[in-house]
Amino acid sequence: MIELPAEFIQRMSKIAGFKEFLKSYEKPPVRAIRVNTLKISVEDFKKISPFELEQVPWEKNGFYVNGEGLGKTILHAAGLYYVQEPSAMCAAPKLDVKRGERVLDLCSAPGGKGTQLAQAMDGDGVLVLNEIDYKRCGILASNVERLGIKNAIITCKSPKNLAQSAEEYFDKILVDAPCSGEGMFKKEVNAIPEWSLQNVKLCTERQEKILDSAAVMLAGGGRLVYSTCTFAPEEDEGQIENFLKMHKNFRLISMDKLLPHEVCGEGHFCAVLEKCDGDRRALNAFTGTAIVNKAADRCFRDWAKDVLNVEFGNLFQTGDRGNVHIYSIPDEMPSLGYGVVRSGVCLATVNAVNGKVEPAHALAMCLKSDEVKHIEVDEATALKYLRGLTFDCAESEKGWRVVTFMGYPLGWCKAVAGVAKNHLPKGLRI
Numbered sequence: 245m246i247e248l249p250a251e252f253i254q255r256m257s258k259i260a261g262f263k264e265f266l267k268s269y270e271k272p273p274v275r276a277i278r279v280n281t282l283k284i285s286v287e288d289f290k291k292i293s294p295f296e297l298e299q300v301p302w303e304k305n306g307f308y309v310n311g312e313g314l315g316k317t318i319l320h321a322a323g324l325y326y327v328q329e330p331s332a333m334c335a336a337p338k339l340d341v342k343r344g345e346r347v348l349d350l351c352s353a354p355g356g357k358g359t360q361l362a363q364a365m366d367g368d369g370v371l372v373l374n375e376i377d378y379k380r381c382g383i384l385a386s387n388v389e390r391l392g393i394k395n396a397i398i399t400c401k402s403p404k405n406l407a408q409s410a411e412e413y414f415d416k417i418l419v420d421a422p423c424s425g426e427g428m429f430k431k432e433v434n435a436i437p438e439w440s441l442q443n444v445k446l447c448t449e450r451q452e453k454i455l456d457s458a459a460v461m462l463a464g465g466g467r468l469v470y471s472t473c474t475f476a477p478e479e480d481e482g483q484i485e486n487f488l489k490m491h492k493n494f495r496l497i498s499m500d501k502l503l504p505h506e507v508c509g510e511g512h513f514c515a516v517l518e519k520c521d522g523d524r525r526a527l528n529a530f531t532g533t534a535i536v537n538k539a540a541d542r543c544f545r546d547w548a549k550d551v552l553n554v555e556f557g558n559l560f561q562t563g564d565r566g567n568v569h570i571y572s573i574p575d576e577m578p579s580l581g582y583g584v585v586r587s588g589v590c591l592a593t594v595n596a597v598n599g600k601v602e603p604a605h606a607l608a609m610c611l612k613s614d615e616v617k618h619i620e621v622d623e624a625t626a627l628k629y630l631r632g633l634t635f636d637c638a639e640s641e642k643g644w645r646v647v648t649f650m651g652y653p654l655g656w657c658k659a660v661a662g663v664a665k666n667h668l669p670k671g672l673r674i
Contacts, residue, residue, distance in 0.1 A: 246429060249439055256475065264505035273430045274509050276330035277314060278356075279305045280391050281363050283652060284324050292650060294319065301507075303333035305363065308508060316674050318626045322652040323390040323609055328356045331427065331502045331509030335420060335471035336360035338498070338516050343368040345415040346578075350403055350458055353380035355387035357420050357471075362393045370574055372414075374399045374406055381585050386672075392610040394589050395574045401583040403457035409581045412463045412525045419458050419470045421451045427473035427504070427511035448478045455487050459494065464522030468494070471514045475503065480513040493521045527578035530587075536561050540568035540594040547592070547601040551644050554615040556591060568594045601644075605669050608646045608653045618646040619657065619664060629654060629666060632673040637664040 246269055256265060279289045286305055290297060294317060300306030306328070314320065314327045336357045341347055341364040349358035352373040362371055373388065373396050375381045381400050388396050399406065424444045428435040455470065462468055470487075472479050480501065488494060497516040504511045535541045540561065548555075556572035563569070573588040590604040608616075625635050626649040634657075637645075641659035648654065655672070657664040 246436065248429065249436065251441055252426065252439060259503070261503075261505050265503060268504040269430065274308065274330055275310065275314065276300055276306055276308050276328060276333070276509075277325040278303060278328050278333060278360065279307070279325050280323055280359075281305055282366070282392050283322070289324060292319070300330045300333055303330075303337060303360075306330060306333045318623065318630065318649050318654070319652075321390075321630055321654055321672070321674070322649060323392055324652060326356060326359055326387070326391065328360075329431065329473075329510055331504075331507065331512035332356055332420075332473065333360065334500070334502060334512050335469055335514045336364070336418060338514060339416045339418055339467060339469045341365055341416055345369045346372075346413060346463075348372045348374065348410075348414045348417045348458075348461060350374050350406075350417060350419050350454065351376075351421060352398075353377065353384040355384045357418055358384070358396070359387060359391050359393065361416075361418065362388075362391070362396060365395065367394050369395060370576060370578065371396045372399060372410075372580070373397070374401055374403070376400065376402055378585075385586055388586075389606040389609050394572070394610050397574065397577065397580070397587045398585040399580060399583050400585050401580075403454045405583070406580070407457040407460040410461045410527060410578070412461070412523050413527055413578065414461050415463055415466050415524070417458050417462050417466070417468045419454055419468065421447075421454055421470065421472050421479075423447050423451070423472040423474040423479050424476055425473060426475045430510060444474075444476045444478055447474075448476075448483060451479060451483055452486065455483070456490075459487075459491050459519070462519045462522075463524035464519055465524070466519050467497075468517040468519065469514065470517065471512060473510070473512055475501070475511060475513070480515075484515045484517075487517075494519055527580075530573065530577040530579045534558070534560050536563065537568045537594075537596055539599065540570070540596055543594050543599040544570050544592055544601055547603075547644075551603070551617050552611075552615060554611070556589070558588070559591075560587070563596070566596045568596050570594065603644055603656055605655055605672070608656050611646060611653055613646075613648050613651045613653065616646045616653075617644070618648045618653070619659070620648050620651070623649070626654060629657070629664075629668065630672075630674050632666050632668060632670065634666055635664050636662060638662070
């Protein structure tokens, strides 16, 4: 069994089933995946799954699995599933997200719960994924791209600063708060040495401020879900009790605590709150100039006519040292001021000098095989491609093509004289 902090053991000794709780640490971490229904149905995934699947009770798309290397399979690279601790899947469904809503995941990286919300929205509505740590925004963006999410806006702001831009705007808000991580002791190497009663206190103070900001941003009648992966009462039940004392216009709908000796998972806390009064305000729409470089726009549209069988609306450009980056941004994109890292889908980069188009990996990952010229490959070739290697293709294939496996995109290649040159981003190669 792992060596737990003495003060932690003393605090937990008061819970029902304490002996069983301690025994749960003798077992290995529970592993699970969540099928990405933006790309494949659960029924179809079951037909091709390399794992035996056992249902996670609180997430219809979640399944317990066994094995190592879950993040290094072809199906993972294709974005058909997300590796997620099963207990952590309990919070997002309780937000009861609907298509067309305005939704915020306030502490989003690496993106497990935010991508869960995206599946429920099915591309319809505004999804803001906020992360205060800029480096972690990169991990978040990578997961959003891999899963083919089109309607996400990634921001890098403090909750307080975001609240200044979005008062009473969101219909639903998820706060998966940074916490002392007691439910991560088996999963994260640094979780135990970083734990202390002082850290519990610091986390409690931070969470209180984050919840205050969330209360400002939630529209009247809206729903707020607060969750942690810790068992500390100060961060869980105590935090909710204090919040309700300070915010009389909120009511508690439900509160659940999953403990590792009671469920198949490492543990989680989740509370559902509703804002009983207030308005639902609109924000100014994003007013940036959509098309700055008309030549680059023409080059991209000509390229798209040749390669794509689908159109993207709401095009927007940014520029960087002669390169023009083209995005398709969400409908009714709100103006959130500074700190917007990425909006919608990056489609391509156009060289403003010679007009050459370099399609973005994000574009490939949000397409279906019938929406783009593609080269279907077998398992051996798919693995070769994911390692960053070239592969042989038909002489008739020329230009940009999406590499697909079982009909699901893996990324771009460029076919020249019977050879498919690899354009998978280096950081994604296995």
